[in-house]
Amino acid sequence: MNLNRRDFLKFAGATTATAALTSLPIKAEATEHFTGHPDRKGILVDTSLCIGHNCRRCEFACAKENYLPTPDKPPEDASVFDQRRRTHPDQFTVINRFPGRSEDMPVYAKKQCMHCDEPACASACLVGAFKKTPEGAVTYDASVCIGCRYCMVACPFDIPTYEYNSALHPRVRKCTFCFETKLKEGKAPACVEACPREVMTFGKREDLIKVARQKIARNPDKYVDHIYGEHEVGGTSWMYLSPVPFDSIGMRTDLGTTPYPELTRNYLSAAPLVMAIWPSFFLTLYLFNKRKDQIAAEENGKHKEESA
Amino acid sequence: MATFSPSLPGNVNTGSWLRDKLFLGMTPKAYLRSLITPWHMVAAAILAIGLPVFFQRFAYGIGAVSNLTDTNPWGIWIGIDVLCGVALAAGGFIIASIVHLFGMKEYAPLVRPAILTGFLGYAFVVVGLMFDLGRPWRLPYPMTFAFGTSSVMFEVGWCVALYLGCQFVEMFPPIFEWLGYKRLRAWAMTLVLGTTVLAVVLSTLHQSSLGALFLIAPSKLHPLWYSMYLPVYFLISAVAGGIGMIIFESTLSHRTFKTQTGHLSHAQLDHLALGLAKGGAIVLYLYFWLKVVGLAHEHQWSLLLSGWGLWWLVEVIGFILAPAFLFLFAVRGLSPLLARVAAVWTVLGLILNRLNVSVVALNWNQTERYIPHWKEITITITIITIGVLVFQWMVNRMPILLQHPDYAGESH
Numbered sequence: 054m055n056l057n058r059r060d061f062l063k064f065a066g067a068t069t070a071t072a073a074l075t076s077l078p079i080k081a082e083a084t085e086h087f088t089g090h091p092d093r094k095g096i097l098v099d100t101s102l103c104i105g106h107n108c109r110r111c112e113f114a115c116a117k118e119n120y121l122p123t124p125d126k127p128p129e130d131a132s133v134f135d136q137r138r139r140t141h142p143d144q145f146t147v148i149n150r151f152p153g154r155s156e157d158m159p160v161y162a163k164k165q166c167m168h169c170d171e172p173a174c175a176s177a178c179l180v181g182a183f184k185k186t187p188e189g190a191v192t193y194d195a196s197v198c199i200g201c202r203y204c205m206v207a208c209p210f211d212i213p214t215y216e217y218n219s220a221l222h223p224r225v226r227k228c229t230f231c232f233e234t235k236l237k238e239g240k241a242p243a244c245v246e247a248c249p250r251e252v253m254t255f256g257k258r259e260d261l262i263k264v265a266r267q268k269i270a271r272n273p274d275k276y277v278d279h280i281y282g283e284h285e286v287g288g289t290s291w292m293y294l295s296p297v298p299f300d301s302i303g304m305r306t307d308l309g310t311t312p313y314p315e316l317t318r319n320y321l322s323a324a325p326l327v328m329a330i331w332p333s334f335f336l337t338l339y340l341f342n343k344r345k346d347q348i349a350a351e352e353n354g355k356h357k358e359e360s361a
Numbered sequence: 362m363a364t365f366s367p368s369l370p371g372n373v374n375t376g377s378w379l380r381d382k383l384f385l386g387m388t389p390k391a392y393l394r395s396l397i398t399p400w401h402m403v404a405a406a407i408l409a410i411g412l413p414v415f416f417q418r419f420a421y422g423i424g425a426v427s428n429l430t431d432t433n434p435w436g437i438w439i440g441i442d443v444l445c446g447v448a449l450a451a452g453g454f455i456i457a458s459i460v461h462l463f464g465m466k467e468y469a470p471l472v473r474p475a476i477l478t479g480f481l482g483y484a485f486v487v488v489g490l491m492f493d494l495g496r497p498w499r500l501p502y503p504m505t506f507a508f509g510t511s512s513v514m515f516e517v518g519w520c521v522a523l524y525l526g527c528q529f530v531e532m533f534p535p536i537f538e539w540l541g542y543k544r545l546r547a548w549a550m551t552l553v554l555g556t557t558v559l560a561v562v563l564s565t566l567h568q569s570s571l572g573a574l575f576l577i578a579p580s581k582l583h584p585l586w587y588s589m590y591l592p593v594y595f596l597i598s599a600v601a602g603g604i605g606m607i608i609f610e611s612t613l614s615h616r617t618f619k620t621q622t623g624h625l626s627h628a629q630l631d632h633l634a635l636g637l638a639k640g641g642a643i644v645l646y647l648y649f650w651l652k653v654v655g656l657a658h659e660h661q662w663s664l665l666l667s668g669w670g671l672w673w674l675v676e677v678i679g680f681i682l683a684p685a686f687l688f689l690f691a692v693r694g695l696s697p698l699l700a701r702v703a704a705v706w707t708v709l710g711l712i713l714n715r716l717n718v719s720v721v722a723l724n725w726n727q728t729e730r731y732i733p734h735w736k737e738i739t740i741t742i743t744i745i746t747i748g749v750l751v752f753q754w755m756v757n758r759m760p761i762l763l764q765h766p767d768y769a770g771e772s773h
């Protein structure tokens with residue numbers, strides 16, 4: 054194949070055009086922002102109300118609702134609080150104790166899936182096992198999961214857990230927002246129902262933010278002026294109020310407000326560009342080199358003829 | 362021209378297919394006896410320990426053989442088997458594009474061994490993945506009916522799968538030469554250009570995607586390693602590591618398979634090593650500056666004053682800048698030996714980097730840290746051993762290092 058300058062210009066033009074075209078729809082996609090289902094539900098957790106010790110009824114209720122083993126330590130055993138606990142395949146929610154404003158006023162904070170509006174786990178999963186439902190839950194479908202555990206790496210709250218001890222059917226396990234049994238029918242989850250102190254309020258996320266604002270406005274010295282989860286990582290369905298700064302009750306305050314899927318979106322949108330530009334670039338290179346070789350060979354040939 | 366001993370591919374004709382193709386022209390008994398070498402004894406010992414652990418992994422689950430936890434879901438199977446495996450196998454596409462696209466034909470003798478290394482490297486990345494995935498039999502899911510298009514992992518999966526196919530096609534010529542299928546071989550040769558270009562595209566994508574995997578963990582990866590340039594770092598360091606591997610692997614093959622590499626003299630190999638060293642120096646130097654720019658961009662000079670900062674400097678100065686200079690000195694002083702030292706150094710630096718990103722500096726702020734279980738290490742070592750054995754088996758049979766006499770003189 055011969056390549057002259059005109060061909061080359063055509064070629065280069067076509068390349069640029071493809072690149073420009075493929076980049077257009079991507080731009081549009083990158084700016085599109087999740088607004089979420091307007092009626093999605095949420096939970097407001099007021100940590101100042103939780104009594105923790107001698108209760109942990111949410112933990113037990115969750116276990117029952119999800120057919121998990123009953124937590125090892127009974128409610129009256131205070132030693133569970135000696136260590137900070139996290140979620141595990143057999144425990145979707147845990148209560149941890151943190152120092153409060155004074156010795157005798159510790160703060161108990163419940164931990165479970167935050168049901169992010171734009172979940173990192175969902176954007177990370179290569180088979181799309183996680184879905185944010187219009188009701189607000191982030192659900193997981195074990196029937197497609199291949200078990201790469203990238204969702205666990207991605208989740209900024211360290212929520213998903215894995216059944217490492219199952220050889221045949223290991224699943225990712227995490228709080229379901231009681232989606233199948235409760236939320237789908239508009240009912241409050243088991244842990245919320247079980248709480249004797251009404252630490253958790255179930256409702257439309259929008260309304261909960263208003264409730265939280267009111268609480269803070271009415272008792273400015275009872276709460277720090279922040280609703281954790283309103284904007285964190287783009288907003289979560291579960292939100293928290295606290296009497297002490299959030300980083301002192303085990304919640305990360307350095308996560309920012311950027312939705313996690315954004316972190317990789319730009320990178321992913323560059324892929325079509327590589328696919329458009331690279332082949333043309335390298336083929337051009339190849340043709341140039343081939344042409345160079347051909348010319349060299351022809352001249353060589355002429356040389357030989359002349360000298361013959 | 363190459364000289365052939367009777368045990369080499371393409372020059373055996375005892376009238377028995379089995380004997381020719383599989384037993385290197387020997388009788389089965391003689392062949393078995395020839396297998397008893399010190400290296401094979403070591404390999405056998407490793408397999409004796411490793412295979413029962415393989416069994417344990419699949420019979421009782423990942424938990425039975427690993428220290429992976431809910432907080433540390435990734436360990437050395439991802440850090441070494443996958444991340445290092447893919448990066449170090451980059452040599453295949455690098456050398457193929459140097460020869461076929463950039464037209465530097467003098468590197469042609471290195472193409473086949475590098476492609477074989479690349480192909481096997483990737484094949485064993487997939488094997489390694491089988492141990493790490495909770496349900497490995499579902500590996501085809503993301504390619505067939507469950508598409509998580511927003512996932513970087515999805516892109517990695519697709520690119521690696523396609524690339525593996527690509528490399529397999531590039532393995533056709535030596536395979537068909539081995540089996541003596543001339544027509545098929547001629548057809549396979551026509552595919553080379555296409556697969557080479559495709560290989561470059563796919564490699565660019567998935568090498569950088571492996572770095573991009575960690576973009577979603579800014580709160581977990583130490584800020585000295587977390588950077589928006591992670592994809593670029595992974596791509597460029599894979600090129601450096603790939604070059605290092607080509608130099609290292611060609612030297613090793615030259616020593617180990619002496620009888621097969623007669624057509625490529627020591628002097629020629631030295632010349633090629635120095636040529637590659639020049640590339641290595643440039644790439645590493647560029648990589649070093651990108652690391653510095655990344656640090657400056659994120660205004661993190663103060664982080665250098667911590668223990669983590671020291672460790673970062675060890676990686677960046679000790680294993681990026683230092684081998685860059687070594688390569689440079691090698692080229693200046695025309696010292697192929699120095700080039701080989703630098704090559705090994707680069708490879709070690711790449712392994713260090715991948716482990717830092719995926720294991721050491723990941724979850725640096727957690728109280729619960731991950732240290733691999735000895736069985737995890739055993740599985741990794743056993744997989745690598747099997748990989749080397751397969752490489753050896755193929756090189757001893759197929760025209761990888763030498764040219765098949767029927768096609769001698771033809772350019773690759």
Ligand code: SF4
Pocket residue numbers: 165166167168169172173174175191207208209210211212213227
């Ligand atoms: S908290 Fe973690 S697991 Fe739950 S939705 Fe958010 S990212 Fe997913």
Ligand code: SF4
Pocket residue numbers: 177178179180181182183197198199200201202203204205225
């Ligand atoms: S472990 Fe399962 S759910 Fe999590 S990212 Fe991998 S495939 Fe998706």
Ligand code: SF4
Pocket residue numbers: 114115116118119145146165227228229230231242243244245
């Ligand atoms: S919402 Fe349901 S699954 Fe989640 S912690 Fe509460 S009871 Fe458990």
